[in-house]
Amino acid sequence: MKENDIIELLKSQDEFLKTTSKTSVENRISILKKLKASIKAHEQGIVDAIYKDFQKPEFEVLTTELFVVYKELNLFIKNLKKWSKPKSVSSAWLNFPSSDKIHYVPWGKVLVIAPWNYPFQLAITPAIGAIATGNTVVLKPSEHASYTAGVLVKIFNEVFEDQQAKIITGAVETAKILLEQKWDYVFFTGSVPVGRIVSEQIAKHMTPHTLELGGKNPCIVDSTAKIDVTAKRICWGKFLNAGQTCIAPDYLIIDSKIKDEFQKKLISSLKEFYSETSYKDYTRLIHDSHFEKLTGFLKDQNIIYGGESDAETNFLAPTLVDSPDLSSPLMNEEIFGPILPLYSYSTFDELEEMITSFEKPLSLYVFSERKDFVKQVNEKFDFGGGVINDTIVHFVNDKLPFGGVGASGVGNYHGRASFNTFTRQKPIVNRKTWLDIPIKYPPYNRVNSFKSFLNLFR
Template sequence: MNIKQIVKNSRTYFKSHETLEYKFRKENLNKLRLAINKYEPQLLESLKLDLGKNEHESYMTEIGVVLKELTYNEKRLKKLMKPKRVRTAVTDFPGSSFRYAEPFGVVLIISPWNYPVNLTLSPLIGALTAGNTAIIKPSEFSINTSKVIEEMILDTFEEKYVKVIQGGVETNQELLDQKFDYIFFTGSTNVGKIVMEKASKHLTPISLELGGKSPVIVDKNVNIQVAAKRITFGKYLNSGQTCIAPDYLYVHKDIKEEFISEMNKNIIEFYGEKPLESSIYGSIINQRHFNRLKNYLNDGTSIVGGTIDEENLRIAPTLLDSVEMSSLVMKEEIFGPILPIISYTEIDEVIDFIGSRPKPLALYLFTENAHIEKRVLSECQFGGGCINDTVMHIASEYLPFGGVGESGMGSYHGAKSFETFSHYKSILKKRTWFDLPVRYAPYSPVKKKLIKRFLK
């Protein structure tokens, strides 16, 4: 496999201008839809093999959301492509102004293993909607799903248009040594730094969808039953291997015991008395991540869960109490089914703690107190989140998704995906039937007076 030649072929095809046409983009988005529907059984099976995902969860969080994203872009493609009229400054009379979207060119998409269908195909939809060609590097950890995606793409598109490249770290490094017109990376913060460094050598624009320790805050003025159920859902979805999963829980001391009891009820309701034997509860992706998560169990007291199944790489949904703030479980992103619980008295201590840490990808606040809501939204910096829910903001095509600081840069979903994979040319179109003389030499006091009036 000659990666340099693959990139060259993709660039040559982009320069043919075929991908620019509305009809071409529309047809290929429809091709992708047909392909996803055709390969749905294989994708569901591969997700089961890689992550132990049940079909309901796989469709809801992987295939269904991708199809919804496709529907949004297909319906709005013509409008998205249309030049956007903007106001024209008085200094540019007579004329008109607009922003003209053009694709970047050859796009590299590097996707992760935790949602290998969603986080590969969602950015691909944005790239193709915007008129780019794409090279995809899926994760080598979700090997079965990556193989199905490669087969599906090969069956659907010409390789010069969309190409999947498999491989590990060496393949990533070789790809990042090539010159791309845009790089879209989803993964860890540490690898994101490497991607950014490599991109800087070619001055390549990038999107980094990273992670971090996303807090959830539960005020005493909440519906405890609803809050506990929604946090249980968001935390243990995909066995906690979700970049926006609640990473630690601040709960008001007045309701802590009741809240823990309610979460325990929900865990049993979702996964049964023995979640390690549940047919709908997933597994950890590999032994290395399993060992890392197992060590976190020593950083506190398991008041719910804490049991493991090493043979099947499963860790039961766990609530961890008596956690030291200096422990590893409170420093590193957990990315698994372990939730440290910390009680608090005043919201100030929570806001101060969150502010002392890197900006998280998500934040979740459960409260009916408008003052606390306002304070958290205005004083805490984070990528996005929910009030009285968890993770569901990522499912909306009307809410751009992305991080800030160490949790990432750039955003996508819905119309924002088109914008992310497009460069907007700002165009001023002047008329010739009149030409303001004040900008031309020779200058005079009268012209200076007019210029001052125009530019105030």
């Protein structure tokens, strides 16, 4: 789509918002139901498209893409009417008599830029919140998951008018043109470097925004951790989607007393999970440049398991690396792939020194049976969200806001948090006229009386 076409689309969205800004909650719920029915009708097409994009197994598509989307849709369909009601709050004494309410109103025109790693779920989920709350949406899916983008276009064409919700496909130049326009809200999911570019671009218009980014997510294994289940849960969370998950553990820090034993458990878990001959239940890397980048990370590293690769299919086996140099390319940025560095620690000070050497992460995981140790970790380190004795599962609870902190993200979403993100609170005071207290009017001859009253607040 050309720049002029995008500008015309935004103008048509402005007109659409003028005429439909008062659309009923019931109407929006009916649109969500229509969207749900369309997704259901295209389920197999979604599974097939994501497999074509990077060979994601059907089970992972059903659990990490469709399940999450259906949950979000069902939650909004069930609760939108309740959430949308104006909230009454107590009025200020100086405004007596009055009734005060907070109204939840849409921002207006919303741009959603989605990533490739969960190309359906991370595109549709924020769009659900934006559409449900009365905004118009332009969704830019990733060009690296073109088959999935094609299915998204079909679904949007079936469900929405162009002025209400539109998908615009394209690569970097398209994203650049979109970001140059004036939006009422921008929602971006992607890498930290690109997130910085997005933030700089939309700052020109002072645009409110949510940035869902990533970082070096630490995973701590205490000496009291139950080794068998810990190894399985870490391998699952790390190598799901071939490690191409923003909340995947980025590196392990293992108590030195159990490191050798735990390393063996990790290897046995990986052998149990994936057949070394077919890797049938294992996703491939998204494209050639990502493959080249990750395999480049492995040069001169001490690989203790895995490392096999195939450039023709962008396959990189689950790989464990022992104690890479912190200044190496592997540790200079988020790995975002099936490579797991292993470190050891002996004291909490060593743990702290390592974790705080990186920016605040999107997620942190700690495996321990010691409550005091878990408490110390959670109080000492700042991170977007975390899990005790598992990995990545906080993402599926729609009652928990999902988002980062510092370099790992701005804002949050999921469930009610999505409703809050895509609406703004509009306070309205309704003053009554049957009584008018004269204290606020000139001439100000009640200064001493008000000083006495002010003492109550001093």
